[in-house]
Amino acid sequence: MAFDRKMKNQTPHIIKEGSDQYKLGELNGNQINYDFEKILIYLDAKGKLLFGNKFKIYKEDRDIIYKLCNYQIKDYQACKKLNIDPKKGILLSGPVGCGKTSLMKLIRHITPYYQSYEMIPTRNVTFAFNHIGYKIIEQYGDNRFYCFDDLGIEPTGRYFGKDCNVMGEVILSRHELFLKYKFKTHGTTNLNAEELEESYGNRVRSRMRELFNLIGFDKSSIDKRK
Ligand SMILES: Nc1ncnc2c1ncn2[C@@H]1O[C@H](COP(=O)(O)OP(=O)(O)OP(=O)(O)O)[C@@H](O)[C@H]1O
Numbered sequence: 001m002a003f004d005r006k007m008k009n010q011t012p013h014i015i016k017e018g019s020d021q022y023k024l025g026e027l028n029g030n031q032i033n034y035d036f037e038k039i040l041i042y043l044d045a046k047g048k049l050l051f052g053n054k055f056k057i058y059k060e061d062r063d064i065i066y067k068l069c070n071y072q073i074k075d076y077q078a079c080k081k082l083n084i085d086p087k088k089g090i091l092l093s094g095p096v097g098c099g100k101t102s103l104m105k106l107i108r109h110i111t112p113y114y115q116s117y118e119m120i121p122t123r124n125v126t127f128a129f130n131h132i133g134y135k136i137i138e139q140y141g142d143n144r145f146y147c148f149d150d151l152g153i154e155p156t157g158r159y160f161g162k163d164c165n166v167m168g169e170v171i172l173s174r175h176e177l178f179l180k181y182k183f184k185t186h187g188t189t190n191l192n193a194e195e196l197e198e199s200y201g202n203r204v205r206s207r208m209r210e211l212f213n214l215i216g217f218d219k220s221s222i223d224k225r226k
C-alpha cells in the first residue's frame with residue numbers, strides 16, 4: 001500500500017497502544033509491506049483491549065480476516081486475487097454471534113491514517129426515524145463513512161402513521177453517493193441474499209451488490225457468545 005509522505009505520521013506501519021508498539025510490516029520508501037502474521041498479533045492485542053481478555057483470533061476465521069485486512073490496507077493485488085473491489089464497501093455476513101460486529105469494529109484500527117467509518121446499529125436508525133422522521137434518512141446522506149450493523153432485521157419505521165423501509169431508503173441514498181463520490185458504506189448481516197431481498201426488495205438488493213463486496217462467514221461458524 002502507498003501512503004502520502006506528507007503525512008505527519010512518519011511511521012504509519014507502527015501502531016502504539018499505551019506503552020506497547022506493534023509493527024505491522026516494513027516501510028519501503030512510501031510503501032508499507034504488511035506482514036499478515038504481524039497484523040494478527042496486533043488484532044489479537046487490540047481485540048483484547050476492546051472486547052476483553054476472552055477475545056482471540058480463531059484459526060477458522062483467518063481466511064475472513066485475511067480478506068478484511070487486504071481490503072483495509074488497500075492491497076490492490078491481493079484484493080484482485082480475492083475478488084474484492086477496494087472501491088466498494090464490505091458486507092460481512094454470517095450466523096448469529098460469529099463475530100461480525102466485533103471484526104468490523106476492530107479491523108479499522110490497522111489503518112489509522114485512512115478515513116474510518118462509524119458503526120451504526122440499524123435498529124437505532126429506525127427508532128430515530130420513528131421519533132424524528134425523514135430527516136434521519138437525510139442525515140446519512142453525508143460524506144462520512146458508515147457501517148450499518150445488523151442489516152435486514154431492523155423493524156419497519158413508522159412516522160405519523162406512515163410505514164417506511166428506513167434502511168432501504170438509507171441504502172438507496174448511500175448508493176447514489178457511492179456512484180457520485182465513491183463514499184464508502186459497509187454493513188453486517190445475518191441474512192443471505194434472498195432474505196435481504198425479502199427485507200428490502202429487489203431494487204435495493206441490486207444496488208447492494210454494487211455497493212458492497214460480500215464477505216461471508218461459513219454457515220457452520222460457531223456462536224462466540226456460547
Ligand atoms: N474472536 C473472538 N474471540 C472471543 N470472543 C469473541 C470473538 N468475536 C466475538 N466475540 C464475542 O462473541 C460475542 C458475539 O460477537 P459479535 O457481536 O461480534 O457477533 P455478531 O456476529 O455481530 O453477532 P450478531 O449476529 O448477533 O450480530 C460477543 O460477546 C463478542 O465479544
Ligand SMILES: [Mg+2]
Binds near residue numbers: 101150
Ligand atoms: Mg452483530
